[in-house]
Amino acid sequence: MFTLLSSLPLSSPALAAISVLGVLILFLLKRLRRYSISYLPAPECPSWLVGNIPEFQRPREAGDADFQWSKKFGLAFRTKGCFGEDILYLADPKKFGIPQAIQYVLNKSGYNFAKTLELRIRQQYSTGYDSIVWAEGEQHAKHRKIMNPAFSYNALKGFVPVFTEHAKKVANAWKDILDKENGNSSILNVPPWLSRTTLDIIGATAFGYNVGALGGSDSEIYKAYYNLYSQTHYNLSNFTILFRRITSFLPPFLVKYLIYLPKKDLKRMGSFTKVIKTLGEKILAEQVALHATSKPEGKDVISILVKANFSEDPKKRMGDHEVVAQFMALLFVIRITAGHETTATTLSWIFYELSKRPDIQACLRNEISETRKKVINRGDTEFSIADMESMPYTAAVMKETLRYRPIVLHLFRRAIRDDVIPLDVPQRTASGNLINEIPISKGQAVTLSVCVYNRLKSIWGEDADEWKPERFLDESFIAKHSYHVGVISDLTLEMQVILMELVENFAFAPASSEPDIKAAVASSVVQPMVRGEEHEGSKVPLSVTLVQ
Ligand SMILES: *[C@@H]1O[C@H](CO)[C@@H](O)[C@H](O)[C@H]1NC(C)=O
Ligand SMILES: *[C@@H]1O[C@H](CO)[C@@H](O)[C@H](O)[C@H]1NC(C)=O
Ligand SMILES: *[C@@H]1O[C@H](CO)[C@@H](O)[C@H](O)[C@H]1NC(C)=O
Ligand SMILES: *[C@@H]1O[C@H](CO)[C@@H](O)[C@H](O)[C@H]1NC(C)=O
Ligand SMILES: *[C@@H]1O[C@H](CO)[C@@H](O)[C@H](O)[C@H]1NC(C)=O
16 A cells, blocks of 8 residues: 555655645545445556546556556546545446536636636646635635626627737738748748637737737747746656645645746746736736726727726725736636636647648648638628528538547546436446446546547447547437537637638648657646647647748
């Protein structure tokens, strides 16, 4: 049980303390549980302290452990967390709850994220921040209400010109590079470019602020953000896994002091947080000054917030300046982790997959240029939303990539009450019985497996392990599986605008060196990296050629 202990870089008093703490935590957790899930089959657990978490966190390729175990045990089994805690691992399509759950996490209004205390603290932690805001529960609810309109579909539609402007900016930057190299083709590392683009878009849409990551003004935020995730969440050591688990039990007001500990990942998050907080204060001050003298018609979140403060209705006023600045910073961080990460990373995967499939790339480019012709023929210059919504092949490419390369491998939940989880596929217990449902107690930890679910042959077909956009064009498939197809619904206009602009202008092919691209796990988020060059973070070098 304690084989791991000697391999951790800890002194023995610290170890003794951790172990005592672990036993305590385990005892408390067990007291909450009326139903045990110990009858479910489980993979071997190499360590009482960190359980199976290292296998999930440090696979050779994202989902290795998941695919192997689900093949062996089925779609509902048991894994171990820290201190021997039993975690229900679920990929069964019935109660899975994933359609809602996925929406929840990926929905642009990402505060839904903070579903459970544990998740909430995980979030705080990855931001190194936000405790003050969350502590102000009422404040938070109020801000949220004021801001809801900023996240409506209509508001997002209004941002399409902003998306287009930035998509053209990145396309022009690429054209400049190709020009300078005196040719039509160059090797470009795609993810940082997309990251810059989406970061600029967040700045403009959420805060009316020019981040300048694509050149122009200061890009201090981009520098602070660059590779943040891979530097703080990739290749976690056993010690960090354990440390994060223990700190998840800290009361929120203590969490913010964690950044003062001498730990590299915490320092890294802390410095990012500082940049963002300073920015939050700066933007807020600017906006307040602006709104005091004029009535600008900004649709971004901050304009809405500031406008509300000039409202007659005291309920809509924002209160303490400090809290609002913090709230904005939090919002920024959440948008980055939820929205920015999804858009930039999914686009990187799309270009990677397209580079290997010139046939699919040609179909996609064809649909885009056909739509372009329609636009020009009617005398317009830009795609309308209706144009974009009538592009089935483009939608299929995005949906298939979200299915095949999900950004989030797992969703973590804790049951908020006793519940019974019905199963679609009967599960064999460790002793060989078949069961159709699993009773769970309040507090039971559940891992919802997005990666296994997205590859289920029973839903997606025998070719589930292939990237194949055509599956989303098949009417009979969609009719039969509309519920599941709906799961892959985090299509955003932002992603589509950037995709269309770049595919219209550039062709993608594998770089001549053909680096070994792997799906790397950075905590729960998957990023493409080059094997052997993981320290460089998200990386996909592709040969990019101007389309004439
Ligand atoms: C981390 O824990 C795993 C067990 O889950 C063990 O196999 C591995 O050797 C440990 N690594 C280190 C560096 O201690
Ligand atoms: C996602 O966001 C949209 C638009 O704000 C909203 O209508 C929808 O209910 C949200 N879905 C979930 C599951 O929160
Ligand atoms: C770039 O493309 C143009 C048009 O297709 C072609 O005429 C030109 O030779 C190409 N230049 C290079 C360096 O390949
Ligand atoms: C992960 O970290 C360990 C040190 O803790 C290092 O030896 C190893 O090379 C790293 N692996 C990758 C793939 O970065
Ligand atoms: C909103 O206005 C009140 C006074 O009306 C002020 O005390 C408060 O600081 C303002 N909030 C912000 C965020 O400017």
